[in-house]
Amino acid sequence: MFDINKAVQELEQVHTSEQLESFFQTYLGKQGSLTLAFKDMASLSPEEKKEAGKVLSEAKTVIWSAYEAKEREISIQQINQQLQSDIVDISLEKEHIETGHYSLLAKVRREAEEICKSMGFVMEYGTDLVTKFENFESVNIPLSHPATEMQDTIYITEKDPRGESLILRTQTSSMQNYMIKKYGVPLRAVMPGKVYRYENMDATHDTMFYQLEWLVIDKDITIAHFKHIMDKLLEAILQTKVETRMRPGYFPFVEPGFEIDVRYEILDKATGEKHLSKWMEILGAGMIHPRVLELAGIDPKEYSGFAFWIGLSRLAAVRYGIKDIRYFTNGDLRFAKSF
Numbered sequence: 001m002f003d004i005n006k007a008v009q010e011l012e013q014v015h016t017s018e019q020l021e022s023f024f025q026t027y028l029g030k031q032g033s034l035t036l037a038f039k040d041m042a043s044l045s046p047e048e049k050k051e052a053g054k055v056l057s058e059a060k061t062v063i064w065s066a067y068e069a070k071e072r073e074i075s076i077q078q079i080n081q082q083l084q085s086d087i088v089d090i091s092l093e094k095e096h097i098e099t100g101h102y103s104l105l106a107k108v109r110r111e112a113e114e115i116c117k118s119m120g121f122v123m124e125y126g127t128d129l130v131t132k133f134e135n136f137e138s139v140n141i142p143l144s145h146p147a148t149e150m151q152d153t154i155y156i157t158e159k160d161p162r163g164e165s166l167i168l169r170t171q172t173s174s175m176q177n178y179m180i181k182k183y184g185v186p187l188r189a190v191m192p193g194k195v196y197r198y199e200n201m202d203a204t205h206d207t208m209f210y211q212l213e214w215l216v217i218d219k220d221i222t223i224a225h226f227k228h229i230m231d232k233l234l235e236a237i238l239q240t241k242v243e244t245r246m247r248p249g250y251f252p253f254v255e256p257g258f259e260i261d262v263r264y265e266i267l268d269k270a271t272g273e274k275h276l277s278k279w280m281e282i283l284g285a286g287m288i289h290p291r292v293l294e295l296a297g298i299d300p301k302e303y304s305g306f307a308f309w310i311g312l313s314r315l316a317a318v319r320y321g322i323k324d325i326r327y328f329t330n331g332d333l334r335f336a337k338s339f
Contacts, residue, residue, distance in 0.1 A: 004059040007034070011066050017074055020067075027063060034060060104339045105210055105328050108237070108316045109192055112212055115236045116190040119229075121214070122183060125193045126175040128168055131160040135169050138177035139253035140291045154198050154207075168196035172213040172309060173253055176288075179215060180296035185303050186218035192312070203324040210312035215288075217298070217305030223287065226306040230260070230285065238319050240265045243276065246285075254286025254307060264318070282318065283310035 007027050014020050027034045037056055041049050102110065113123060135141075136148055146152065154168040172191045179189045191213045199205055216229065227246070234242045242264045249259035261279045268275060285308030290300035313325040320339065322328075327335045 004062060007059075007063055008066060011063070011070055014070055015074070017078070020070060020074060024067065028067065034063065103328070103336060104316055104320065105312055107339070108319065109210060109212070109312055112237045112312075112315070113190070113192060115233065116214070119188075119233070121188045121190040122179075123190050123192070124175065124179065126169075126172070126178070126191060128194055128196070129156070129158070129166045130169045130174045131162070131166060132164055133160075133162075134177060135167055135171070135174040138292070138295050139171075139173045140289045140295075141252045145252070152198055154196050169193075170197055171195055172211045173307065175213075176215060176253070176292060176307065177296050180217065180293075180298060185298055187215065187305070189215045191215065201326060203326065206313070206325060206329065208329075209325070211309055212312055212315070213307060213309040215305065215307045217288065217293070217303055219303055221287075221304045221306060223306070226285065226287070226308070230283075230308055234262060234282075237315060238264055245279065249284060249286070251284055251286055253289050253292050255289045257284070257286035260285055260308070262318075280318070282314060283308055285309070 010026075011023055014023055024032070026032055029035065034056070037052075041052050041056070044052055101107075117123065132143065132148065135153075136143060136145065141148070153170055155165045156167070158166050160166050172193055172195060175191045175193075179191065180187060183189065193211065194208055195211045196208050197205075199207065201207060214229070214233070216225070227244070231242065231244055234244065242262050245261045246258040247261065249257045251257040259281055260283045262282045263277045263279050265274045266277050267273075286306065288305045288307055293300040293303060293305075311325075313328050316322065316328070317325060
C-alpha cells in the first residue's frame with residue numbers, strides 16, 4: 001500500500017526547483033508511485049478497491065496540496081533572491097543618458113510663435129479634422145471646385161452634423177471663419193498646425209506638413225500694411241535681412257492674391273562676404289475676399305484685411321539650407337542630431 005507519511009516527509013526536505021521536479025516524477029508523474037498505485041487497483045476485489053480507493057484519494061489530496069504549497073514557497077524564495085541580486089546601489093555613478101531635444105521643425109515653429117506673440121498676435125492651433133464648410137465653403141471655395149475631390153483631399157468615414165464626411169484640413173485657412181467669430185474684429189491672429197494633401201512625396205512636397213498662417217483684419221487695411229508686417233516677420237523668423245517681391249496669384253479666399261518670392265543674405269564661407277540668394281517662392285498671400293468676411297458676419301465695406309501662409313518646413317529649409325523636406329519626417333537620427 002502507498003506510504004503517504006514517507007511522501008510528506010520527503011517533500012519537507014525539498015528546497016529547490018530541481019528537487020521539487022524530482023519529487024513530482026517520483027510520486028505524481030506518469031510513472032510515479034501514487035499514479036501506479038491507482039493503476040494496481042484493477043487487480044483488487046470490489047471490497048478491496050473501495051477501501052484502497054478511499055485511502056489513495058485522500059493521499060492524493062494531501063500530497064497535491066502539500067506539493068502546491070511547496071511550489072509557492074520555492075517560487076517566493078526565488079523572487080526574493082532575484083530582488084536581492086537586482087538591488088541598485090544609488091551611490092554609484094549613473095550611466096550617461098543622452099538628453100533629447102526639439103526637432104528642427106518644432107524649434108523653428110516655437111521661435112516663430114514667440115515672435116508672433118511679441119507682435120500682438122493671438123494664437124490657436126485648431127483641429128486636424130474639419131468640416132467641408134470650414135475647409136472650403138467658409139473660405140469661398142465652392143464644393144464644385146476640383147480641390148474638394150478625393151484625389152486632392154483626404155476624407156475619413158466620420159460624419160459632421162450635416163451628415164457629410166469630415167476631412168483632414170488641407171490648409172490652416174479653414175480656421176479663418178472660426179477665429180473671426182470667436183475674437184471678432186479688429187483681429188491679429190496666427191494659426192500654426194498640421195495640414196494634409198493627397199499628393200506624391202518628393203523633395204519639396206509631402207502628404208503632411210506644418211503650416212503657419214497670419215490673419216489681420218481692421219478698418220482701412222491695405223496692401224502696404226501687409227507688405228510691411230510680412231517683411232518684418234520674415235526677417236525675424238529667418239534671422240537675416242530679406243527682400244521680397246509680389247507676383248499676382250489666384251487663391252479663392254483672397255482678392256487680390258499674391259505669390260511672394262524672397263531672397264535673403266547668405267554668407268559665402270569661402271570669402272567671408274555676404275550676398276543675396278536667388279529669388280525663391282516662399283509663401284502665398286492676399287487681401288481677404290469680401291465673401292469670406294460676409295460668411296463670418298463682418299461687413300466688407302467697413303473692414304478689410306489680409307492673410308498669408310507658409311509651410312514651416314520651407315521656412316526651416318531656407319534658414320538651414322536643407323534641400324529635401326523629407327529629412328524632417330523620415331526618422332533619421334543622424335539628421336536630427338545635426339541640429
